[in-house]
Amino acid sequence: MKIISVVGTRPNFIKIAPLINEVKKHPEIKHVLVHTGQHYDREMSKLFFDDLEIPKPDVNLRVGSASDVTQTANIVRESENIILKEKPDLVVVVGDVNSTLAAALTAVKCNIQVAHVEAGLRSFDRAMPEELNRILTDHVSDFLFTTEESANRNLANEGISKSKIFFAGNLMIDSLSSHREKAKKSKILSKLKLEQNNYSVLTLHRPSNVDDKESLKRVISILSGIQQKTKIVFPMHPRTMKNLRNFNLFDKIKNQKNIVLTEPLGYLDFLSLMSNSRFVLTDSGGIQEETTVLGIPCITLRNNTERPVTVEHGTNVLVSTDKAKITEASNKLLKGTNFKAKIPRFWDGKAAKRIVDIIIKDFN
Numbered sequence: 001m002k003i004i005s006v007v008g009t010r011p012n013f014i015k016i017a018p019l020i021n022e023v024k025k026h027p028e029i030k031h032v033l034v035h036t037g038q039h040y041d042r043e044m045s046k047l048f049f050d051d052l053e054i055p056k057p058d059v060n061l062r063v064g065s066a067s068d069v070t071q072t073a074n075i076v077r078e079s080e081n082i083i084l085k086e087k088p089d090l091v092v093v094v095g096d097v098n099s100t101l102a103a104a105l106t107a108v109k110c111n112i113q114v115a116h117v118e119a120g121l122r123s124f125d126r127a128m129p130e131e132l133n134r135i136l137t138d139h140v141s142d143f144l145f146t147t148e149e150s151a152n153r154n155l156a157n158e159g160i161s162k163s164k165i166f167f168a169g170n171l172m173i174d175s176l177s178s179h180r181e182k183a184k185k186s187k188i189l190s191k192l193k194l195e196q197n198n199y200s201v202l203t204l205h206r207p208s209n210v211d212d213k214e215s216l217k218r219v220i221s222i223l224s225g226i227q228q229k230t231k232i233v234f235p236m237h238p239r240t241m242k243n244l245r246n247f248n249l250f251d252k253i254k255n256q257k258n259i260v261l262t263e264p265l266g267y268l269d270f271l272s273l274m275s276n277s278r279f280v281l282t283d284s285g286g287i288q289e290e291t292t293v294l295g296i297p298c299i300t301l302r303n304n305t306e307r308p309v310t311v312e313h314g315t316n317v318l319v320s321t322d323k324a325k326i327t328e329a330s331n332k333l334l335k336g337t338n339f340k341a342k343i344p345r346f347w348d349g350k351a352a353k354r355i356v357d358i359i360i361k362d363f364n
Helices: 010-023 042-051 068-086 098-109 129-140 149-157 171-183 213-226 238-246 250-254 267-275 285-294 323-334 351-363
Strands: 002-007 030-035 090-094 113-119 143-146 165-167 199-202 231-235 259-262 279-282 298-300 316-318
Touching: 002 010, 002 068, 002 098, 010 030, 010 042, 010 090, 010 113, 010 171, 010 267, 010 285, 010 351, 030 068, 042 267, 068 098, 090 098, 098 113, 098 129, 113 129, 113 351, 143 149, 143 351, 149 165, 165 351, 171 267, 171 285, 171 351, 213 250, 213 323, 231 267, 238 250, 250 259, 267 285, 279 285, 279 323, 285 298, 285 316, 298 323
Parallel strands: 002 030, 002 090, 090 113, 113 143, 143 165, 199 231, 199 279, 231 259, 279 298, 298 316
Antiparallel strands: none
């Protein structure tokens, strides 16, 4: 059988790596890796592919940056040519980005079956572009591989047949498990002059936080108070950097002495940075999962999460961007309060094997 896997962003790379490694164990499967180029930073993409030991993509569509609608349309147009040429039995998409939805729609229109890895997650906030991508992708897919029980319930509630739903586990955690030891060799702490458990990490990229000037100013104001008590390491997403400069806010954050700004980091360096931190502040979905398994407290700067298991069983606390809530949560952690975490079911590093076994069984 022939499988095309489609990736477009750095979180997609993390999720697809263990699946590629598992597929390699099956010579009866021909695998084609398509990179849409949705995240188009060549050096960052190369660094992630090297860190995760992902083979060079067989195809790079190089769609680049654009509005959600234009970018999705561009990926649909470009991926059609590849699907018609390769004639795969199955197209695998991961996550919830524009590449995920565009590749799924293209495959369905070409009468090719689709597997959605990380299906069923819901924030119930349709203002999030990712939420629309999740819902639409799930409703055109033939295999829906879920990471947590809430996703199974969401899909059932939306009328999707149980025969299509497979509770397989979390590929993000497969990657973390297989690279954890390697990340310990990272020199990022010494490079940034950091002491273990004596700093926090910040990531920020959601449109609701960084695309509006007042929202971004509010976040910077909150960080100003926290950095007086602990060093904050901030690997800056290109979208965030662009908006800080456009809104004339970059100097406001650059001049805060206890905030350490860096370029986006590779997978291993960032995994080391998280693993050794006191806590993480983020608006990322994947980081909520990774911190849960690492046992690192996570303060999520959002009103909702599509990964409720990280709150119910993990180390995640939702605070929105309310200054009082964020300050209270960070102060508790700085005083030594910690969260008791339980690893969610099937977050055991074996999700890729479950997924590939199910696909092979179905196609046989």
